[in-house]
Amino acid sequence: MANSGDTTTLKNISSHCKEYGFIYPSSEIYDGLGATYDYGPYGSELKNNIKEYWWKAMVRLNENIVGIDAAIFMHPTTWKASGHVDAFNDPLIDNKDSKKRYRADVLIEDAIAKIEGKIDKEVKKASKRFGDSFDEAQFTATNDRVLKYKGQIEDIESRMKSALEVGDLAALKQLIVDLEIADPVSGSRNWTDVRQFNLMFSTELGSVADESGKIYLRPETAQGIFVNYLNVQKTSRMRLPFGIAQIGKAFRNEIIARQFIFRMREFEQMEMQFFIKPGTDATWYEHWKEQRIKWHKALGLGEENYRFHDHLNLAHYANAACDIEFNFPMGFKELEGIHSRTDFDLSAHEKHSGKKLQFFDNEENKSYVPYVLETSIGLDRMFLAVMSSSYTEEKLEDGSERTVLKLPPALAPVKVAVLPLMNKDGLDEKAEEIMKEVKLDFNAQYDAKDAIGKRYRRQDAIGTPYCVTVDHQTLEDDTVTIRERDSMEQQRVSIPELIKTLDEKVNIKTLLKQL
Ligand code: ATP
Numbered sequence: 001m002a003n004s005g006d007t008t009t010l011k012n013i014s015s016h017c018k019e020y021g022f023i024y025p026s027s028e029i030y031d032g033l034g035a036t037y038d039y040g041p042y043g044s045e046l047k048n049n050i051k052e053y054w055w056k057a058m059v060r061l062n063e064n065i066v067g068i069d070a071a072i073f074m075h076p077t078t079w080k081a082s083g084h085v086d087a088f089n090d091p092l093i094d095n096k097d098s099k100k101r102y103r104a105d106v107l108i109e110d111a112i113a114k115i116e117g118k119i120d121k122e123v124k125k126a127s128k129r130f131g132d133s134f135d136e137a138q139f140t141a142t143n144d145r146v147l148k149y150k151g152q153i154e155d156i157e158s159r160m161k162s163a164l165e166v167g168d169l170a171a172l173k174q175l176i177v178d179l180e181i182a183d184p185v186s187g188s189r190n191w192t193d194v195r196q197f198n199l200m201f202s203t204e205l206g207s208v209a210d211e212s213g214k215i216y217l218r219p220e221t222a223q224g225i226f227v228n229y230l231n232v233q234k235t236s237r238m239r240l241p242f243g244i245a246q247i248g249k250a251f252r253n254e255i256i257a258r259q260f261i262f263r264m265r266e267f268e269q270m271e272m273q274f275f276i277k278p279g280t281d282a283t284w285y286e287h288w289k290e291q292r293i294k295w296h297k298a299l300g301l302g303e304e305n306y307r308f309h310d311h312l313n314l315a316h317y318a319n320a321a322c323d324i325e326f327n328f329p330m331g332f333k334e335l336e337g338i339h340s341r342t343d344f345d346l347s348a349h350e351k352h353s354g355k356k357l358q359f360f361d362n363e364e365n366k367s368y369v370p371y372v373l374e375t376s377i378g379l380d381r382m383f384l385a386v387m388s389s390s391y392t393e394e395k396l397e398d399g400s401e402r403t404v405l406k407l408p409p410a411l412a413p414v415k416v417a418v419l420p421l422m423n424k425d426g427l428d429e430k431a432e433e434i435m436k437e438v439k440l441d442f443n444a445q446y447d448a449k450d451a452i453g454k455r456y457r458r459q460d461a462i463g464t465p466y467c468v469t470v471d472h473q474t475l476e477d478d479t480v481t482i483r484e485r486d487s488m489e490q491q492r493v494s495i496p497e498l499i500k501t502l503d504e505k506v507n508i509k510t511l512l513k514q515l
Contacts, residue, residue: 010329013388014260016403017043020462022387023261035254035265042462043383045413045443047268050382051247053411053508054270057295057515058245065243065272066236070224072249076215078223079200081352082345083316088219089196090255091164091172098186103255104172104194108160111179112153119149169194199252201265217251222374224248225273226345229357229370233275240359240370241284243274247379259330261380268379275370277361278343284373285320285340291515292324292338292375298514299408301389307332317344324377326385335385336377343369386411390463405463406486408511414464415442415506419455421471423448431470434480434495438468441499442506460485466502 017023022043025032039047059067079085091104122145127134140146156179163171173194182189201217218224225244232244247270254263261267276284289308297303305327314321320340325332346357346369358367390407409415416438420431428448438444445464447455452469459467467483469490474480480498481490493501504510 042413049411067245081348092197094192095183096190097188221248241276245272271376274373339374341372404460407463409465409506
């Protein structure tokens with residue numbers, strides 16, 4: 001009973017994460033805080049391993065990419081220049097009866113989804129009626145009812161698009177009224193006007209609480225890279241093309257923050273800005289699309305779980321953009337963005353700071369503002385992708401069941417468990433000796449409690465790829481058994497060989513070599 005993709009629900013994953021110390025709701029003893037989560041002992045190990053894989057793939061494998069760690073607080077003008085003060089908004093609407101708040105565009109999209117549902121129903125009905133001779137394409141292109149629904153959808157989409165484009169909030173409200181959209185909770189149609197809501201969290205610098213001291217928690221890590229472009233280029237003696245990578249926290253006051261760690265208010269990003277000569281952007285865009293999908297596929301989470309989604313509506317800063325979408329338990333959703341940002345950011349910072357942010361090109365004998373190619377992935381979303389595709393409930397041949405996390409071995413929080421078969425006859429001492437050795441190389445766990453089968457299950461549930469068992473034969477010939485998590489097969493190896501055997505399977509190098 002493999003249980004991945006469609007049958008694994010977010011609920012299964014989040015309860016498993018909580019039960020086994022991967023992720024807890026933040027400040028749970030006070031009933032938690034919306035859309036914020038704490039990573040537990042295994043969760044933080046797994047998260048660190050994902051970071052290591054990304055960082056090494058970027059900074060170590062590419063000689064022209066260096067890393068930085070910029071502050072979360074930045075000069076407030078940064079966010080004016082980046083466009084976040086003026087344009088990082090969601091259109092919100094409140095229901096006066098239920099007091100619930102919604103994103104106006106999401107309410108409208110839900111209304112569209114309902115009409116799409118009606119089309120599906122018509123198709124199903126007709127398919128039943130016509131049986132084998134049913135031609136769905138022809139039916140949806142000619143059936144009067146379907147055409148009417150399609151027309152409605154087109155009309156709603158075009159009204160929503162033009163309202164959003166010019167920021168016409170009254171038109172957005174009118175659309176909600178015309179569509180007779182009701183609050184999904186209370187059924188009430190008693191709505192407030194639509195307002196723009198900025199997603200940045202603000203606070204005050206120092207002790208004076210006025211506008212002049214207002215600063216923001218960064219909503220993306222990218223700007224810390226842009227403002228350091230010149231510092232890094234000079235101090236690292238970089239020439240174009242070169243990249244700056246960073247992993248760090250970002251904060252967004254998300255309105256609809258559901259779906260576990262998919263959409264959080266405090267999250268982590270892994271971003272890389274690649275500075276290039278203008279005109280080479282199309283080539284580098286393709287290059288980074290290829291590199292990033294390779295990075296994902298090397299993990300072996302299933303090639304069919306990824307797809308590219310090209311942006312048709314480009315953000316103000318981009319001339320090409322796409323998402324790498326992953327097949328999460330709730331369907332294909334954005335995991336990573338790849339954006340060709342032109343010189344938008346550096347030029348804006350030049351303008352607002354009055355400082356030149358250019359590169360002197362010896363070949364061309366002139367200075368220019370570099371173009372930028374960005375890859376931006378959410379660490380927590382990556383965690384969810386890894387978790388949801390690894391979580392498996394299996395029925396074994398003997399009729400028993402096990403829950404196993406089939407994590408890529410190089411990412412697993414615990415690489416090896418050392419288990420003395422019994423707690424006597426010197427087996428425990430021998431196992432402790434082995435533990436002392438392996439923990440120098442790997443995150444290892446020693447477990448001598450309960451029957452061996454139960455101990456295997458505990459390790460399966462946290463995704464430990466290898467269990468080393470010390471038995472009576474160990475005392476005779478210095479060999480141990482290694483049990484592999486997914487196949488549950490056991491192999492005998494000599495203790496001197498043990499570290500090498502494990503290293504070949506769990507070292508992050510196994511992933512990096514594939515890139
Ligand atoms: P979405 O459309 O899902 O809100 P976005 O397009 O705003 O995402 P970007 O600004 O491109 O996202 O951020 C880059 C990456 O950061 C995303 O691909 C995603 O993995 C991650 N990310 C963005 N917002 C959140 C969030 N609230 N919680 C967790 N991860 C996030």
